[in-house]
Amino acid sequence: MTDQWLTSLITETPQDGFALAVTLSRRGVKTTQPDVDVLKKLRPVYAEDADSLTAASQVIAINFQTVAAANNYWR
Amino acid sequence: MTDQWLTSLITETPQDGFALAVTLSRRGVKTTQPDVDVLKKLRPVYAEDADSLTAASQVIAINFQTVAAANNYWR
Amino acid sequence: MTDQWLTSLITETPQDGFALAVTLSRRGVKTTQPDVDVLKKLRPVYAEDADSLTAASQVIAINFQTVAAANNYWR
Amino acid sequence: MTDQWLTSLITETPQDGFALAVTLSRRGVKTTQPDVDVLKKLRPVYAEDADSLTAASQVIAINFQTVAAANNYWR
Amino acid sequence: MTDQWLTSLITETPQDGFALAVTLSRRGVKTTQPDVDVLKKLRPVYAEDADSLTAASQVIAINFQTVAAANNYWR
Amino acid sequence: MTDQWLTSLITETPQDGFALAVTLSRRGVKTTQPDVDVLKKLRPVYAEDADSLTAASQVIAINFQTVAAANNYWR
Structure with a gap:
């Protein structure tokens, strides 16, 4: 796993954050x-x-909590 | 998935946030x-x-945590 | 779902928050x-x-986290 | 459920909070x-x-997060 | 359960916090x-x-969130 | 388990945090x-x-919340 795939949690929009x-x-x-x-x-x-x-959606929801907090909820 | 479906986490009311x-x-x-x-x-x-x-309700609850925090709990 | 059922997360007591x-x-x-x-x-x-x-109790616990935070833990 | 069973999330010690x-x-x-x-x-x-x-322990863990935060982690 | 087993959430190191x-x-x-x-x-x-x-590891992860927050993440 | 395996939650990059x-x-x-x-x-x-x-991914997601918060989301 030497490829770089995660350099930042900051995204431009909430939708990018969901992605x-x-x-x-x-x-x-x-x-x-x-x-x-x-x-x-x-x-x-x-x-x-x-x-x-549903289980997959739950993991996404948990990760979205992290990304949303990182972006101060795109407020 | 090029359609825009999530432009903001801010909602007017808690009920909209739940939706x-x-x-x-x-x-x-x-x-x-x-x-x-x-x-x-x-x-x-x-x-x-x-x-x-119940599992579906749980995913909604996790996402509602995110939306509620984004809206500073509509305080 | 046009009825209003959630106008606020603020409750008077922790017990009301649990409800x-x-x-x-x-x-x-x-x-x-x-x-x-x-x-x-x-x-x-x-x-x-x-x-x-137990699963039902877990969903309640997750939602109670949200309600408790909204009420600044009734401190 | 008219009995009062939850008047406060504040406890004296972490162990009381766990209870x-x-x-x-x-x-x-x-x-x-x-x-x-x-x-x-x-x-x-x-x-x-x-x-x-394990599932029961998980629900307790989630509720303990709430109680611990309410008590500012008994710091 | 009269024995004292939890007097503080504060630990010296992250590893003690995980324990x-x-x-x-x-x-x-x-x-x-x-x-x-x-x-x-x-x-x-x-x-x-x-x-x-995995389920056991999940409960530990949830409790570790609490302990880590209590210790201000040992920053 | 006397070996030291967790001395800090701070990592240089989000990807290290995920690891x-x-x-x-x-x-x-x-x-x-x-x-x-x-x-x-x-x-x-x-x-x-x-x-x-999926269950394994969920535990990782929960732990990543902790690590990300510890690192102030690498902002």
Whole structure:
């Protein structure tokens, strides 16, 4: 993991901040399972299970709390 | 996802803030499963399972924390 | 959802704040499943499952964090 | 629920604050299932399941965050 | 539970704070199931289940948030 | 556990902070199951289950909140 993917939590808009929260959530998954082929195999099952989707949304919500606070809520 | 759907976390009332929290929660789902037909198919199962509903309420609660803080709790 | 149900997060006492947290948690459920008959049907199963009850308590706890912060912890 | 059970979040010591967090967690359960007999029936099953115990500990942890913040962390 | 086990959230180092977070998490379990023999019986099953371990780590993470804030993040 | 593994929550960049959040999450697991052989045995099952991966990402997100706050969000 020598690539730079996270240089700042500051984003221009709340929507960009939400996108960053999605990125952080996916990174959390990729850190545990770095094999992209496995991740691709899991996606179809996962993305058609309502509870899995809610769980994914929850991780995004938690990361969005962090990003929003970092940006002083874009006030 | 080029449409603008989140330009501000500021809302006029707490109730509007709660509605925004619901929007954020649904976006988190839609980001992972963008196919609206799949989402429609999942809804009936999902919406009649008590634990799924509690889980959905939890994501809304987490997003509401963010929106409420952004609005300085509408004090 | 045109009725006004949330005009303020400020409550007189911590106990009123806890009651508001319960209201917020239930609203999160009702937003996802607005059919009251379905909700009534789910309740008996749900309310006799320990893990469901813990999950419900968790959502209340998250919403209580928000309400307590809004009220500056009734200090 | 006309009895007064929560008049303040302020406690003398962190340990008292932890006890209050436990009380809040149990109240969250009791609010959803007020029938004490049902709760008693659930306890033996519940208290011998490791995942249920972890979930209970998590709700306490969330409520302890609130109580600790209210007390300015007893600093 | 008359023994004193939590007199302060302040620790000398972040690592001590993490250890305190572990203590708080275990206390949350012990409060719900005080019988040490039952807890001992549950451990082997629990500690070899990946999802149970993640759940335990999550409770520690939540408690660590509290302890870290109490210590002003040892800045 | 006499080794020093956590001397500071301060990191130079957000990406280093995310890596620290991963470390904290793994420590939470290792604290509950210190036997590295068991952990190794669990990994293959765990890392191919979408819900387990989401749960792992969630713990990282919670720890990242702590690390980000400690670093004043690298603003």
